[in-house]
Amino acid sequence: MFKDGDDVGLASETTPILRNNDARLYNDDNNGDDDDDFSLSxxxxxxxxxxxxxxxxLLGSLVFxxxxYYLLVYLxxxxxxxxxxxxxxVKLGSLPVYLYPAMKQGLEFDMDFDLELELSNDKYQFLDEIVELQEQMVKKKKKFVKRLILIGDIHGSFNQLTNLMQELKINYQDDHIIMLGDFLTKGDDSFGVLNWAVGNNIGCILGNHEVEIxxxxxxxxxxxxxxFVTNNTSNEDEKKINDNINENFITKDFFDLDEEMKIAKKLSSHHIDYLTNCPLIYELGRVSHRYKQSETFIDDQPIQGxxxxGGLVWDIENLEDQDPETVISIRALAPPDFTKPVENPKSVKGSESWSKHWNIKQQENLQDGKLPQKVFYGHYAKKGFQPKEFTVxxxxxxxxxNQLTAISIWAEKGKHGKIVYRDKFYQVDC
Known part of the structure; x- marks a missing residue:
């Protein structure tokens, strides 16, 4: 038995009381074990x-x-x-065909005769009053065709183009087709359109998309x-012309992999040969003349096509003086004198359609006894099909x-044996 006052010491027997120094040693020993474990981990x-x-x-190398190699070497x-x-x-091209047809007695069209041999043969009745003009066409070796067909912006829509050809009942021997630019990009089959054009010797003018390509x-x-070059110029004159007309055209831009670049990378040399044979402007010769689509033809007033x-600026009479960038991009003219081209009419307050001022100018030419000119163009999809007297x-x-539109133009015998010109419009849904 323990007596009161005895130093029992139960705590020291069961839980030794650590002095400060002993506690530090205890903690140091435990920390050392933890450090070893952490170091190993x-x-x-x-x-x-x-x-x-x-x-x-390794995986990155196997992929990269x-x-x-695929991107930089193989492709x-x-x-x-x-x-x-x-x-x-070429800025200005001349139509390689002659729309004034030679007619047999009975008005049957003949494509097979030799023009130089048969020009004076009585069995052929040449209906054009201007014999000198006929002879000029023969000397230039232009091909006689039944129809001249102009097609608006195709934009790679090859299936719709095929439907339009069926609607027109195209005969590639008797008809001459001209695409009015922007026949590539946007659609599902630009190369279908391009290969069709190359394979069938289709005429063309360049649009802004082809130039970008x-x-x-x-x-x-x-x-x-x-x-840009002009025809019938010496090398020295051509260089001077190029220095002037290409000053604002040559680009220093680096193009991203956009749709035009994707097409450009796939072009073969025969595609380039074809595209660089497309001028910016084509002189078409005589064409049909009427005020609007629904009105009768004006046969006693000759008109050039x-x-x-894109369009033309009305106050520049010489076609080769038209600015190349303007020709492929114009939609309107800026006030006050309406001679400055505008691509986006909404960007310039008070701007007006270039075709409006072209029609005014050609009407003045007609009244002054000058030969008016009728412009067939594309590029302005928001306006849609726009048949006017001097612009279409x-x-x-x-x-x-929406639609794909074409116009067919042909020549036929009118009153008193005079050649007259007719047209018809065709459309298919897209």
């Missing part, structure tokens, strides 16, 4: 991280190296070889940017799901 984690880094590098080798032909674009083609292949993509807009918005 960190070492294992570091080893695992290094292994994963090596695996990631083949991808780099460039698959691209068609660059054309050796300079990317020259040629710019990108030049960049992709490291070639000189497209140059012009084909262009044929871009009816096929790329937006």
């Amino acid at each position: 960190s070492e294992r984690t570091s080893r695992r991280n290094k292994i994963w880094i090596k695996i990631i590098y 190296i083949p991808l780099a 460039p080798r698959q691209a068609p070889e660059a054309s050796k032909k300079p990317l020259n674009i 040629l710019k990108r083609y030049a960049q992709y292949h490291g070639l000189k940017q497209p140059q 012009i084909a262009v993509h 807009g044929l871009d009816s918005g096929c790329a937006a799901g």
Whole structure:
């Protein structure tokens, strides 16, 4: 038995009381064990991280190296070889066909005779009053055709183009077709359209999209940017002309992989040969004349036709003096004198359609006894089909799901044996 006052010491027997120094030693011993455990854990984690880094590098190499080879070596080798032909674009072209048909007695059209041999043969009745003009066409070796067909902006819509050809009942021997620019991009089958055009010797003028494609083609292949040239000029004169008309055209832009660039990278040399044979403006010769689509033809007033993509400025009489960028992009004219071209009419307050002022000017020419000119154009899908007396807009918005439009022009015998010109419009849904 313990007596009161005895020093029992139960605590020291069951739980020794640690002095300060002993506590530090106890804690130091425990911390040392934890540090060893942490060190081993960190070492294992570091080893695992290094292994994963090596695996990631290995996988990255397996993916990156083949991808780099594919993009930098394989794909460039698959691209068609660059054309050796300079990317020259003719500003003004002359129609290679003659729409004043030679007619047999009985008005049956004949495509097979030799013009030079048969020009004076009585069995052929040449209906044009101007014999000199007929002889000029023969000397220029222009082909006689039944119809001249102009098509608005196709924009790669090959299926719709095929439907339009069926609607027109096209005969590639007797008909001459001209696409009014922007026949590539936007649609499902630009190369279907292009290969059809090349294969059937289809006429064309360049639109803003084709010009942009040629710019990108030049960049992709490291070639000189497209140059505008004129016909019937010496090399020295041509250089002076190019220095002037290309000053604002040559671009320093670096083009992204947009739709035009994707097409440009796939173009073969025969595609480039075709595109660079498309002028910006075509002189069509005599065409039909009437006020509006529904009105009768005006046979006693001759009129000359012009084909262009965007439009023309009314106060520039010489077609070769028209600015190339304007020709492919114009939609309106800016006030106050309405001689400055505008691409986006909404961007300039008070701007008016270039076709309005062209019609006014040609009406004045007609009253002054001058030969008026009728412009067939595309590019203005928002306005749609626009038949006027001296301008006809044929871009009816096929790329937006509206219509694809064409006009057929032909010559026939009128009163007193005089040749007269007729036209008819065709449309298919897109």
